[in-house]
Every structure is written in structure tokens, then in C-alpha cells.
Amino acid sequence: xxxxxxxxxxxxxxxxxxxxxxxxxxxxxxxxxxxxxxxxxxxxxxxxxxxxxxxxxxxxxxxxxxxxxxxxxxxxxxxxxxxxxxxxxxxxxxxxxxxxxxxxxxxxxxxxxxxxxxxxxxxxxxxxxxxxxxxxxxxxxxxxxxxxxxxxxxxxxxxxxxxxxxxxxxxxxxxxxxxxxxxxxxxxxxxxxxxxxxxxxxxxxxxxxxxxxxxxxxxxxxxxxxxxxxxxxxxxxxxxxxxxxxxxxxxxxxxxxxxxxxxxxxxxxxxxxxxxxxxxxxxxxxxxxxxxxxxxxxxxxxxxxxxxxxxxxx
Amino acid sequence: xxxxxxxxxxxxxxxxxxxxxxxxxxxxxxxxxxxxxxxxxxxxxxxxxxxxxxxxxxxxxxxxxxxxxxxxxxxxxxxxxxxxxxxxxxxxxxxxxxxxxxxxxxxxxxxxxxxxxxxxxxxxxxxxxxxxxxxxxxxxxxxxxxxxxxxxxxxxxxxxxxxxxxxxxxxxxxxxxxxxxxxxxxxxxxxxxxxxxxxxxxxxxxxxxxxxxxxxxxxxxxxxxxxxxxxxxxxxxxxxxxxxxxxxxxxxxxxxxxxxxxxxxxxxxxxxxxxxxxxxxxxxxxxxxxxxxxxxxx
Numbered sequence: 001x002x003x004x005x006x007x008x009x010x011x012x013x014x015x016x017x018x019x020x021x022x023x024x025x026x027x028x029x030x031x032x033x034x035x036x037x038x039x040x041x042x043x044x045x046x047x048x049x050x051x052x053x054x055x056x057x058x059x060x061x062x063x064x065x066x067x068x069x070x071x072x073x074x075x076x077x078x079x080x081x082x083x084x085x086x087x088x089x090x091x092x093x094x095x096x097x098x099x100x101x102x103x104x105x106x107x108x109x110x111x112x113x114x115x116x117x118x119x120x121x122x123x124x125x126x127x128x129x130x131x132x133x134x135x136x137x138x139x140x141x142x143x144x145x146x147x148x149x150x151x152x153x154x155x156x157x158x159x160x161x162x163x164x165x166x167x168x169x170x171x172x173x174x175x176x177x178x179x180x181x182x183x184x185x186x187x188x189x190x191x192x193x194x195x196x197x198x199x200x201x202x203x204x205x206x207x208x209x210x211x212x213x214x215x216x217x218x219x220x221x222x223x224x225x226x227x228x229x230x231x232x233x234x235x236x237x238x239x240x241x242x243x244x245x246x247x248x249x250x251x252x253x254x255x256x257x258x259x260x261x262x263x264x265x266x267x268x269x270x271x272x273x274x275x276x277x278x279x280x281x282x283x284x285x286x287x288x289x290x291x292x293x294x295x296x297x298x299x300x301x302x303x304x305x306x307x308x309x310x311x312x313x314x
Numbered sequence: 315x316x317x318x319x320x321x322x323x324x325x326x327x328x329x330x331x332x333x334x335x336x337x338x339x340x341x342x343x344x345x346x347x348x349x350x351x352x353x354x355x356x357x358x359x360x361x362x363x364x365x366x367x368x369x370x371x372x373x374x375x376x377x378x379x380x381x382x383x384x385x386x387x388x389x390x391x392x393x394x395x396x397x398x399x400x401x402x403x404x405x406x407x408x409x410x411x412x413x414x415x416x417x418x419x420x421x422x423x424x425x426x427x428x429x430x431x432x433x434x435x436x437x438x439x440x441x442x443x444x445x446x447x448x449x450x451x452x453x454x455x456x457x458x459x460x461x462x463x464x465x466x467x468x469x470x471x472x473x474x475x476x477x478x479x480x481x482x483x484x485x486x487x488x489x490x491x492x493x494x495x496x497x498x499x500x501x502x503x504x505x506x507x508x509x510x511x512x513x514x515x516x517x518x519x520x521x522x523x524x525x526x527x528x529x530x531x532x533x534x535x536x537x538x539x540x541x542x543x544x545x546x547x548x549x550x551x552x553x554x555x556x557x558x559x560x561x562x563x564x565x566x567x568x569x570x571x572x573x574x575x576x577x578x579x580x581x582x583x584x585x586x587x588x589x590x591x592x593x594x595x596x597x598x599x600x601x602x603x604x605x606x607x608x609x610x611x612x
Contacts, residue, residue: 011452018449256460256552
């Protein structure tokens with residue numbers, strides 16, 4: 001087991017290094033000389049040289065990268081070019097909002113996806129299975145920002161049930177916070193739930209034909225007990241990996257959902273940064289997203305090993 | 315040990331040349347029986363036809379403003395109504411189909427053009443090439459598709475072309491992984507060892523024996539990725555990072571429509587439905603192709 005875990009960590013390290021190189025490389029893709037853009041009207045060679053030195057652009061590329069990584073190690077993601085606020089502080093302020101949205105969305109996705117997946121697999125070939133498949137395919141095909149607009153139209157504009165936009169922190173008013181978050185969380189969770197349903201169905205179908213499930217049935221156990229206790233517990237192992245892989249889509253989907261519902265989170269931060277040409281913020285958000293994705297998947301790998309007795313006892 | 319590959323070397327060409335047509339016929343028959351896949355293919359063909367015939371099908375100029383008919387509800391003249399500048403929504407949707415399809419197809423072409431050769435080389439040659447290519451693919455995969463596309467579009471600049479390049483680069487690692495995995499599986503087959511034993515060079519082995527076996531899953535993945543790419547383009551345009559105004563695209567139409575959701579719901583309902591149906595079409599087609607071409611995966 002330890003060998004597998006060490007191997008997983010060993011793979012994550014070079015991936016992290018390469019991610020940092022990609023994110024560092026992003027700023028080098030900018031057309032033109034960034035210093036000339038910063039200097040603006042003032043093209044004084046002395047000012048340009050000072051700016052070049054200040055942003056370390058007078059150093060060789062590997063040195064620039066090494067210094068950038070050194071800063072990262074100290075939690076320094078640079079400063080917003082627009083406001084001068086440290087990028088890490090901006091991210092720390094916005095991240096809890098997105099995490100609240102993501103947690104609620106994942107809860108909805110798991111509740112819908114896993115339940116529908118189990119029901120579809122248990123009723124393979126029947127109307128319920130077909131209905132679940134059609135819903136899953138529709139959920140995967142619907143752009144979440146369009147679903148958001150449609151829900152705003154129906155639920156907020158016509159029925160006046162829920163607010164159409166905005167954000168209230170749970171510490172301020174828990175009920176209002178849930179009311180403002182429930183619709184965006186559903187929008188974000190729907191597509192994930194659809195994918196989760198397909199994976200759960202497929203994982204359940206593969207274990208429902210296993211010998212131990214047949215034995216459990218032959219012993220005369222209740223159908224529900226066989227499905228939940230024997231089949232689902234084993235199907236859960238691959239589902240953990242799928243959940244971790246969906247984490248990336250969750251973060252990406254949050255960008256659009258936050259835009260539709262005007263939620264001041266992590267996703268809105270990157271979009272606003274793009275329009276303000278605040279490249280340090282864009283880089284910071286991409287880096288934090290990738291590192292969290294790698295961390296979540298590493299964690300899922302460890303859980304996978306711990307959940308799977310075949311790997312645990314190796 | 316060498317006898318088996320050499321013995322097999324007499325047959326690689328015939329077996330490799332006889333099997334594919336039979337397999338293709340069987341796959342086609344299976345695809346033709348799948349009603350959902352046929353529906354998907356029909357939707358895709360309709361969208362392609364609409365995009366190709368846009369100049370003839372479009373009833374109005376898609377960028378011509380008409381301030382006398384701003385945000386008009388659907389009627390006999392403007393079937394899907396007009397937008398905030400009085401432009402006909404049907405015409406904009408017809409021309410927008412071009413942007414969506416082009417984005418889907420070109421970005422996937424970019425992804426396959428880079429990902430397939432890299433994956434084939436990594437899988438076939440192994441060693442250092444495999445390590446480097448796989449790690450870079452892993453690193454790119456760890457940055458979520460849309461976030462990477464947003465970042466690339468931000469740094470490359472806002473335009474449909476850059477959005478396509480960004481989506482293509484973001485989708486590329488999927489093809490690297492797929493091609494690599496298939497190449498590893500196929501390279502130990504007897505007919506490949508046979509081809510090596512009769513002295514064929516690596517390039518010819520890869521092109522003649524590995525590539526044809528790698529293509530079916532790549533085609534399946536490509537059709538499914540076109541669906542993802544269409545949503546990605548619509549998402550980028552929705553965020554203002556794709557098609558630039560006044561040129562129409564379904565995503566950018568939704569971008570402006572969201573501000574008028576209450577007063578002019580038709581502005582958002584129809585372009586969104588177009589994205590949904592097109593993506594559904596490609597997903598159904600992709601699922602059908604997977605069932606027909608790659609039953610093991612299903």
C-alpha cells in the first residue's frame with residue numbers, strides 16, 4: 001500500500017512543477033513588451049530600465065522562473081497590477097464564496113447522480129433506466145449558463161420564489177444565504193449530477209453481475225439490501241475517483257455560474273481580471289485551481305487505495 | 315522467440331487488410347440500428363446544412379440594426395423576435411451556427427493534430443519521450459478545460475480564432491492519453507511484431523499498423539470533444555472572450571440576452587436551445603459511434 005501511495009505522490013510532484021512552468025509561461029505569451037505597455041506615454045529609457053529591473057525582466061528566463069517559484073513558496077503570488085492588492089489576499093477573500101457554492105453543488109450532484117445511477121442500474125432496460133439516461137444526456141448537453149438564465153426567468157422573474165442574483169454570507173443571514181445559493185448550486189450541480197449518474201450506473205452494472213452479488217441474492221437477501229449493502233459499496237470505489245476528476249469541472253463551471261448569478265467568487269475574480277488585463281490575478285487563479293485539482297485527485301487516489309482491500313493489503 | 319513474429323509476419327498484411335472492411339461493415343450496421351445515434355447524426359447534419367447555407371437561409375442581415383424594432387417579440391416577420399439592436403434573431407442564429415461549428419471542428423482538429431502524433435510517439439517509443447509527453451499532458455489536464463481556455467484566450471487576446479486555439483490546446487491532452495494508451499496496447503500485437511521482424515521501419519509500422527487501430531477511439535473521442543468544444547466556445551463567447559461583436563455567435567447572443575432576460579426572454583431561449591440541441595446531437599452521435607466502433611469501452 002505504501003509503495004502505491006509513494007508512487008502517487010511521486011507522480012504529483014513533476015506534474016506540479018510542469019503546471020508552474022505552464023502558468024509562468026502564460027505571461028510570456030503576451031504579445032508585445034509588457035514594460036512598454038506599463039510605461040504608457042512615458043517612454044523614458046530610464047523609466048523603462050527601472051520597470052524592467054523591478055519586474056525582473058532584465059534577468060535570463062530560467063532565473064525569472066526560479067525567482068517566481070521562490071516567491072510562490074513564500075505564498076507570494078504577486079500583486080494585482082490594477083489595485084496593488086496581493087493576489088493571495090484576493091484569492092483568500094473570494095475562495096470561501098466559491099467553496100460554499102461548490103460544496104452545495106457537489107451535494108446536489110451526488111444526491112441526484114448517485115441515486116439516479118443506482119435506480120437506473122437496478123432497473124436496467126426499463127422505463128426508469130431510459131428516463132434517467134435521457135435526463136443525464138440532456139444534463140450533459142445543456143450549457144449551464146443557459147440553464148441559469150432559464151431558471152432566473154421562471155423561478156425569479158415569473159414565480160418570485162428566489163432572488164435572481166447576489167450573495168449573502170452565511171455568517172450574516174444563513175437562510176438568505178441558502179436562498180441566494182440554491183439556484184446557482186443546482187445549475188452547477190446538474191451537469192455534474194448527469195455525469196455522475198452515468199458513471200454510477202456503469203459501475204453498478206459491472207458489480208451487479210459479480211458472483212458475490214449473485215450469492216447474496218441466492219441467500220435470499222432483500223433486493224434493496226443487496227443493491228445498497230453489497231453492490232453499491234463496491235461500486236463506490238471507482239465513483240470516488242470520478243468525483244475527484246469532476247472537481248475540475250466544478251471549478252470551471254463555477255466561473256460561468258458566478259457570472260450568471262453575479263456571485264463575487266473565484267470565477268468572477270478571473271473573468272474580471274481578464275477584462276482588466278490583470279495578468280498576475282489570472283495566473284494566480286489558474287495556479288491555485290490546478291494545485292487544488294492535483295491535491296484533490298491525490299487525496300482521492302489515497303482514499304481509493306484505502307477503500308480498496310485488494311490494494312490496501314498489498 | 316523470433317519464430318512467432320516471423321510466422322506472423324507472413325500474415326500481418328492480409329489479416330490487417332481483411333479485418334477492417336468487415337469490422338467497418340459490422341460497425342456501420344450496428345450504428346444504423348441505433349435510433350438515438352441516427353437522431354444525433356440527423357441533428358448534426360441539419361446544423362451543418364444550416365451553417366453551410368447561411369447566406370441563402372438567413373432572412374435578414376445578421377448585423378444590420380433596426381432601431382424601430384428593438385426587442386420585438388416573435389411574430390410572422392421575425393420568427394424568434396429581435397434583439398436589443400433590432401437585429402433578427404433567426405438570422406443571427408443561422409450565422410451563429412457557423413461560428414459554433416467552426417469552433418467545434420477546428421479546435422478539435424487542432425487537438426487531434428497535436429495530440430495524436432504526440433500520443434502515438436509516446437506510446438510506441440516509450441522511454442523518455444513517453445515520460446515527458448505524459449507528464450506534460452497530466453499537467454495540462456490538471457488545469458480545468460475552461461479555466462485553461464479562459465487563461466489562454468486572455469493572454470492570446472479576444473477573438474474567435476484565439477478561442478479555437480485555446481480550446482484546441484486545452485482538449486489536446488485527452489487525445490495524447492487516448493492515442494498513447496491505444497498505441498501501447500497495439501504495439502505488442504503479433505502482427506506489429508511481425509512487421510518489425512520483416513524489417514519495416516518505425517514510421518511505416520506506426521502509420522500502417524498502429525494508426526488504423528488507434529483511429530476508431532480517436533474518432534469517437536473527437537465527436538464527443540466537438541460537443542465539449544461547442545459548449546466551451548459558447549462559454550468563452552458568453553464571457554466575452556470568443557466571437558467579437560457585431561459578428562453573431564450563440565454564446566455572445568446569450569451574453570447580451572442575460573441582461574434582458576425579464577423583458578425579452580426570446581433573446582435567450584432560442585440561442586440557448588440551439589447550443590443545447592447541437593451539443594445533444596454530437597453527444598448522441600458520439601455515444602452511437604462508441605457503441606459501434608469501440609464496444610469494449612462501453
